Structures are given as structure tokens and as C-alpha cells.
Amino acid sequence: MGGVTIKDVAAAAGVGIATVSRVLSGSGPVSEATRQRVLAAASALEYRPSALGRGLKTRRTGGMGLLVTDAADPFCAELTAGVLACARTQGAHVILDATREDPEAEAEALERLAEQRVEGVIAMPVQRDPAVWQALIRLGLSVVFVGRTVPGLPAVPGVLADEAGGVRSVVEYLAGLGHRRIGFLGGRAADGLAQREEAFRAALADLGIATEEDLFARARPTADSAYAAAASLFQRRPDLTAVVAGGHRLGEAAVLAARELTLRVPADVSIAIVEDVPWSELCDPPLTAVAHPARDMGYRACELLLRAPSRAPGRPVVLATELMVRASCGPITGSPRTGRSR
Amino acid sequence: MGGVTIKDVAAAAGVGIATVSRVLSGSGPVSEATRQRVLAAASALEYRPSALGRGLKTRRTGGMGLLVTDAADPFCAELTAGVLACARTQGAHVILDATREDPEAEAEALERLAEQRVEGVIAMPVQRDPAVWQALIRLGLSVVFVGRTVPGLPAVPGVLADEAGGVRSVVEYLAGLGHRRIGFLGGRAADGLAQREEAFRAALADLGIATEEDLFARARPTADSAYAAAASLFQRRPDLTAVVAGGHRLGEAAVLAARELTLRVPADVSIAIVEDVPWSELCDPPLTAVAHPARDMGYRACELLLRAPSRAPGRPVVLATELMVRASCGPITGSPRTGRSR
DNA sequence: GTCTAGAATGGAAACGTTTCCAAAACGGGT
């Protein structure tokens, strides 16, 4: 039976339940003899203290919620691994849920987490309305944002990647190679890609390169839409010499579209991608990318949640991104693109 | 405050706690007027029923554990997404943990899950000793294995991919292209790659192709070790014309090693990989692979857990794998490998 | 106006812990 309770252990050891509790939780004074007897009884009965009873009494569950946008996404998966690694060091458990960029799904997940009385939530926030998060905090749970933030919530700690720095470095790199007509593949604002586009524009402006709206393409977060955006961009602007993909899906689309249009990379067009992926080495050519420290971000976020639940950090923690220079970007060539003849 | 209890709601609505409970859980008869009053009070107070109190009383938590070997691994991540998708339909929550192929870590995670009183566990089992799992079942939780099984536990439902069929199909495919000296990149038995090697041998035998031990290489589950194994295999047997990689890590290693040794794929050597990865299309050349229905496997496992917790299935559910024929395998060429001159 | 069936409601017990507090046991000094 699974129904072994502290009472059974107490009876088996011939002591009171209070004593059993003291032995198991290691608090309070217990004579060595009783201690051994209780331990023996507990293991003989295969006793597992109920987290429900304990949580009810102590008002602490040692659990946390983790809300990612998509559990199968490499970035989210890596982030999750980081959170788990940190949680394990503290003996905390992690309730995982995916929001699919859907505010409603997110709200439901938060509701569930609140009912489960987790002590905190690590979230890639979808809902931009601060009220939802404030309600959560009012409920007594601490919140840590990761990967994104919600404006208007300075009191909520966050762990971000230095998106702006990453985008800037890749733009500067491309500009250094001589590129001036650089396309950008982005997404809807809701997909968290807005800041990358923003950073892209800013970097261009700082370099004194004019931005042409024509060089921006936006896709919905599906592979098809990404492909369509990339293909359309390449065809719309045969004169573009480089493209920055704002996410790994968009990067894949760019590679595939370029291949389909028989554009040589990087001879005809340079491709760089924001959000490195494990397979960028394996691509042909290997993809130049801005790498995010996803695992560290998860680890740090979890640390923030567990170690300093109440601290009010002025600013979010920003972890550095790294430009991984590989072979998919090259110097601009004198001759115009040969077109799509094979 | 988060400390709003059912008592507060009862007081605010001017009713007894029993009535509040009836309204909220939808059980028992309540007059429409009180119903509205209670609902109003509950939402005004932002009341969230405590899963702890409820779970304690009802002895059901609506939670399940998910134990994968590595949260960041694409297969595990996809599997996780499937579990989450199914769990969501039932309003269940999922406690995720990673075992890192470490029986000790697995045991700790199981301990935690048992304390949390989850109703079931979906696991990629590491520990092969049935006792651990039997203990868990004796505790009252149901167990579903996914991706692997533990021999000697016929009563535990499982969801597997048709590894044997997948390996067989790729071997037959390669044999059909004329290959006879086919290498295999595998791992330690503990890594769950043994069955693939087994299937590989069986498929070869069925085709009447002799197996040479020299054509087998085994790596520890690190990128370095995989690379070393692949490189060593290629150099040891310059006469081999094809290689089957038993996992995605090994496949990456094979591609990189082939590239490093300037072997042309598939002209000099054909490469096929067991466990498709999202980027196989993007490789050069695109990788022929055996694809596992990871998401479906997760979904099915979760269904098994939630819908039929007590059924005793004779055999595990086996989902089909699919051979994704791409460009990394080609017909055998008459001329021997040109060696590693560029 | 009384009676009764049925609906609506509230009190209290129980779930498995932790922890406060009082009681018991013990040991050493007088």
C-alpha cells in the first residue's frame, strides 16, 4: 500500500508521531536509540512523507513553475535544462508548461501553478499586461522573467540575453565585410522578435546605413510562413547582399530559400542568424550566428528565484551573447548576383 | 495576500464553507442565488483553492512526473512537448526532471515524485533493476515507460518506437544501393543504444551480409567521444562504403569526421542516422535518417497514464519509425575511396 | 393550518504533516 503515514511509522517504532517527525526532518533533540528505531521502522515500511501534508502545514512546497513558449524549441529546451540543473541543487521540483505564445494558455497555466502553491514562477512572458503578473505576485509567489520582460514591472527580476549587443555585433561584422543592403527576417511583435528588429535598425543607424523598409520581411511563427518570407525577400531584392535572420526558424528558412533559388552562400548572399542552433556547424556552409547562453539563463533565473526571492533588483541580469563567426558570411563581391539560373 | 482560504470566501458570501466547496467543485445542489454570491465573493477575493488541501483530502493531485534523460536533447524535448500537450487536455500538471543516464539521479527524482504524490510517472528508465519500479508501483503510482523498457516488467505499459524496423529499413536501403561493408556507430549498453546495434546485426544477418566486429565503433555519450569513434572508424576501415549512426550525436560526429577527412558524402561514403533531427534537411548533403515519432510517443504515454491507469497491457505500444530518404546515401561506386587528399 | 418530501445548507470530521507546549524521564547535587 502507498498509504503508509507517519502514524504507522510511529506505531511500528513504538513512539509518538511528533518524535517521528523530529527524526525525519532532523529538527529537535532525539536520543540516538529512538532515532535508529524510527529510521528502521520508516525504511521497513517504505514510508514516504507526504508533500501535501507537509506543504499544508509549513506553507512551503519547494516547487516552482517554468513557463516556456514551446518545450520542443531548442532554446527553450536548453533553458529548461538549466533550470532543472539549478533546481536539483536545492531539491526543488519543477512544474513545466508550454504557452505556445498564447496568452490564454499562459493564464491557465499560471492559474494551475497558483493552485499548486508553487513558490515561484520562471516565465518567458506572453501576456504583456502587467496586471496578470502583479496579481500573481500579490498572491505571494515570486516571479522571474527569462528571455523577455514585461515593460512596467521593474520590481520583477529578469534574466535576459544581450540581444542588442548580439545583433549589433553581427551587423557590424557584416558592415565590415562591405555589406550595405542587409535584409532582416523578423516576426510579429508578439513573438518577442521585435527587440531584435529594433536592435537591427539601431545598429544600422549607428553605422550610418540607411534602412529601407523593403529589406524587412516578417513571418508568422511557422516554418511555411518563414520560408515564404525568406523567399519573397530574396526575390524582391535581388540586390541585397546579406540577410540577418531574427530567429532559428527564420534562419533555416533563409538557408532553404537560398538553396532553392540557387543562391550561393556566401558568394551571392551572406546569411547570419540570431539564436545559434546545435547544428550550425553541420550546415553547408556552417552558419554564422549569435549564440544565446540559454542554459545559463535558465540556471541564473532559477538561482534568482530560489536564492533571493524577495530582492528588488534595479535592472534585469543581462548575459552576454556571442557572435559565432563561421562560413556563411563573406566579403561583398564586385559582381551582382548571377540570378537564379543554375 | 495569498492567504485567502475557503473560510474567507464563505464569510464574504455569508454562507458555510461546505457550500463554497460545493459551488466551486460543481458537486451537490446549490441554489442559483447562493451560487452567484459565492462566485462573486471568490473572484472578488481572488480566491485560489489550494491543491494541497484538496489533494490531502481527495488523495488525488492530478499531477504526473516525467523523467527524461536530458531535457535539452531534441528527442526528449519533443517527447516532453507531446506529454505536455496531452496533460493539458486533462488539466494535469507535469513535474519534469532529467536523469542524465544516472541511476542515482533517477532514484532521487523518483523519490521526490513519490513525495509529491504524483499519480503516475512517465519515464525513460535508466535503472534496469525491476525492483525500483516495482517499489514505485507498490506505492500506488502507475508507471509508463517511454522510448525504452525494463525487461522483466510485463505489467508496466510502455510506448516504444519501432527501432528494429527503422534500423532494418535503413540497412535494407543501403544494401539495396549495393553496400556490403557498412559501419555502425553505437554507444554503451546503458545509453539505450544496444537495441539499435542488435537490430543492425539482425538486419545484416537476414540479408546474408557477414558482420565484422571491426566495423563497429562505440562511443561514450559526449560529442568528443562520438567524434573520436567516427574518425577512428573511417580511418580503420578505408574500405567501408556506408555508416549507420546509432544516434543523433553520433550522426553529427560522422558528418564532421567525414568532412574533416575530406570524404565526399555520399560519393565516398554514405551516411545514415538513426534518430532524425530537425536540421537534417539543412545539412550538406541532407541526411537520410530514421525518424522517431517523439511527440506522438509522449502523447501516447501520457494518454496511457491518464486514461487507463490500471489496465495491464500485454505488450507495449510500438509506434512506427519512418525512413526519411534524403541525399546522404548513394549507390556504391566502382572505384575505391580516393583517400584523404584534397 | 398541518404534514411531508425534497432541496438547500452548515457543522464537523478527516486527510498527513509540523510544531507548540506540557509532561515525563533522567542525572547529579544536596
Next chain:
DNA sequence: ACCCGTTTTGGAAACGTTTCCATTCTAGAC
């Protein structure tokens, strides 16, 4: 033998629910 301080111990309350059961209320039938 007695007392006192210290160490151990056990009983009981509390945590927030659900649910059994008894009670009150409503309304329709006589």
C-alpha cells in the same frame, strides 16, 4: 530521599480542503 535543571517525549492544534450527515427551509398536498 528530595529537588532542580536538562534532555526526551507525546498530545493536540493547525494548515485548507472535501464530504458525510443532520438540520433547516420551501413548497405542494391534504
